[in-house]
Amino acid sequence: xxxxxxxxxxxxxxxxxxxxxxxxxxxxxxxxxxxxxxxxxxxxxxxxxxxxxxxxxxxxxxxxxxxxxxxxxxxxxxxxxxxxxxxxxxxxxxxxxxxxxxxxxxxxxxxxxxxxxxxxxxxxxxxxxxxxxxxxxxxxxxxxxxxxxxxxxxxxxxxxxxxxxxxxxxxxxxxxxxxxxxxxxxxxxxxxxxxxxxxxxxxxxxxxxxxxxxxxxxxxxxxxxxxxxxxxxxxxxxxxxxxxxxxxx
Amino acid sequence: xxxxxxxxxxxxxxxxxxxxxxxxxxxxxxxxxxxxxxxxxxxxxxxxxxxxxxxxxxxxxxxxxxxxxxxxxxxxxxxxxxxxxxxxxxxxxxxxxxxxxxxxxxxxxxxxxxxxxxxxxxxxxxxxxxxxxxxxxxxxxxxxxxxxxxxxxxxxxxxxxxxxxxxxxxxxxxxxxx
Numbered sequence: 001x002x003x004x005x006x007x008x009x010x011x012x013x014x015x016x017x018x019x020x021x022x023x024x025x026x027x028x029x030x031x032x033x034x035x036x037x038x039x040x041x042x043x044x045x046x047x048x049x050x051x052x053x054x055x056x057x058x059x060x061x062x063x064x065x066x067x068x069x070x071x072x073x074x075x076x077x078x079x080x081x082x083x084x085x086x087x088x089x090x091x092x093x094x095x096x097x098x099x100x101x102x103x104x105x106x107x108x109x110x111x112x113x114x115x116x117x118x119x120x121x122x123x124x125x126x127x128x129x130x131x132x133x134x135x136x137x138x139x140x141x142x143x144x145x146x147x148x149x150x151x152x153x154x155x156x157x158x159x160x161x162x163x164x165x166x167x168x169x170x171x172x173x174x175x176x177x178x179x180x181x182x183x184x185x186x187x188x189x190x191x192x193x194x195x196x197x198x199x200x201x202x203x204x205x206x207x208x209x210x211x212x213x214x215x216x217x218x219x220x221x222x223x224x225x226x227x228x229x230x231x232x233x234x235x236x237x238x239x240x241x242x243x244x245x246x247x248x249x
Numbered sequence: 250x251x252x253x254x255x256x257x258x259x260x261x262x263x264x265x266x267x268x269x270x271x272x273x274x275x276x277x278x279x280x281x282x283x284x285x286x287x288x289x290x291x292x293x294x295x296x297x298x299x300x301x302x303x304x305x306x307x308x309x310x311x312x313x314x315x316x317x318x319x320x321x322x323x324x325x326x327x328x329x330x331x332x333x334x335x336x337x338x339x340x341x342x343x344x345x346x347x348x349x350x351x352x353x354x355x356x357x358x359x360x361x362x363x364x365x366x367x368x369x370x371x372x373x374x375x376x377x378x379x380x381x382x383x384x385x386x387x388x389x390x391x392x393x394x395x396x397x398x399x400x401x402x403x404x405x406x407x408x409x410x411x412x413x414x415x416x417x418x419x420x421x422x423x424x425x426x427x
Contacts, residue, residue: 008268010278022276029274030281037289044297051304053311059304066301086294094289113268115275119282181269 004188008112008181028108029116036097036110044093065093069234076238080245087127088241091120092234099180099226103219111229112180114173121173124237132244143247172236179229183222190215389425396421 012025043065047058055063069089073081095111102109110116132140144161145154193211197204265271397417405411 005268009265010268010271010274016277019276023273024280025277026281027274027277029278030285033281033285037285040289041292041297044293044301048297048300048304051300051307053304053308055304062297062301063305066298066305086290086298089298090286090290090293093293094286113274113278114270115278116282119279120286177269 004185004192007108007184007188010113029110029113032098032101032108032110036094036101039097039101040090040093065089069093072231072235073238073241076235077242077245081238081241084127084131084241087123088234088237091124091237092230095120095176095233096227096230099230100223102180102184103222103226109180109184111176112184114177117173117177118169120233121169121176124172124240125169128240128244131241132247135245136247140244140247143243147248168240172233172240176229176233179225183218183225187215187218187222190218393418393421393425396425 011028013028013031014026015023016026017024043058044062047056047062050056050059052059066089069092070082070085073085073088077084098110101107102112129140132143136142144158144165146157146161149157190211194208194215197208197211200207268274397414400417400421401411401414404417
């Protein structure tokens with residue numbers, strides 16, 4: 001059976017530099033990041049170049065994405081949250097595109113690496129802290145002190161609130177990473193059953209029908225997951241940003 | 250889902266750790282993520298989103314102004330229809346007034362003519378009646394003369410003597426009265 005982990009391997013394409021013992025290389029991961037950025041750019045910049053009043057197909061998609069993310073952000077973080085629209089939009093489009101490209105057989109899934117999702121989650125985490133403190137100053141700490149709680153359980157509540165706040169980037173990043181990783185491993189395992197059984201002759205061919213059907217339906221499921229995880233990452237970002245804007249519970 | 254096409258030689262053939270936890274790849278992944286995500290962010294924030302937002306806003310304002318224009322034109326049309334209908338009603342009233350006036354003046358003229366004609370006829374009638382009366386009285390006078398002459402002649406023949414003209418005339422007048 002083919003190694004289901006192999007697809008996550010980072011392959012060097014060119015070494016750029018060595019900085020303090022860390023090798024900086026252009027890898028397949030970098031390549032697919034670049035491809036995803038190119039796809040998003042082609043959609044958002046290329047397809048809107050004509051600024052048609054009556055949009056073509058691609059311009060409709062660009063406008064649809066714009067309004068989808070704008071509505072999501074506005075409904076969960078209010079109109080003040082629109083300050084972060086470029087960040088939220090770039091996150092959504094980048095993650096969505098990277099997830100979708102990863103579903104094409106033979107490609108690499110950038111978000112199947114914890115370092116990438118962690119970096120994006122920490123970007124959101126520090127944006128929330130930075131803007132929350134900048135906007136609310138000391139009052140940002142009210143985020144950890146819900147109002148209307150009896151004084152004798154307040155320390156416990158504050159402890160839980162702080163803990164849940166600090167664990168946000170972990171859950172935020174691991175959710176996306178684990179979904180991508182698990183989905184691709186499952187797909188790979190079922191797909192390799194097909195090739196394995198297919199090598200056994202006619203009976204094997206018959207037996208391969210089931211895993212083949214499963215692979216096909218799993219691919220459809222994974223498309224849903226790819227979209228859903230990008231959306232979940234985005235809506236959590238919106239909710240966290242809302243905390244930075246309105247820290248009172 | 251074979252990624253064998255992108256396969257490069259694993260160094261030394263030793264069992265490698267799980268790829269997502271291979272820490273020697275973190276630095277380059279992070280660097281490229283920062284570069285590419287940062288560039289994409291700038292491109293979206295500076296170029297794409299203002300452009301798409303502009304397109305969407307321009308469309309909604311265009312639709313709004315088109316609707317306002319349509320509303321304005323509708324009001325204008327209604328005003329034009331009302332003006333047309335008023336004009337039509339005015340023209341109709343005018344025509345009726347002109348027709349009535351013409352009819353009245355024609356009738357008045359006809360009346361006038363009839364009246365003069367009647368006057369003339371009446372005058373002629375009067376004259377004729379007068380003429381008849383005159384003729385009649387003249388004739389009656391003649392009849393009286395003839396009757397007096399005849400009576401005188403008859404009496405003269407009967408008594409052989411002419412009566413007094415005065416008494417004959419009185420007698421004739423007496424008879425004619427009857």
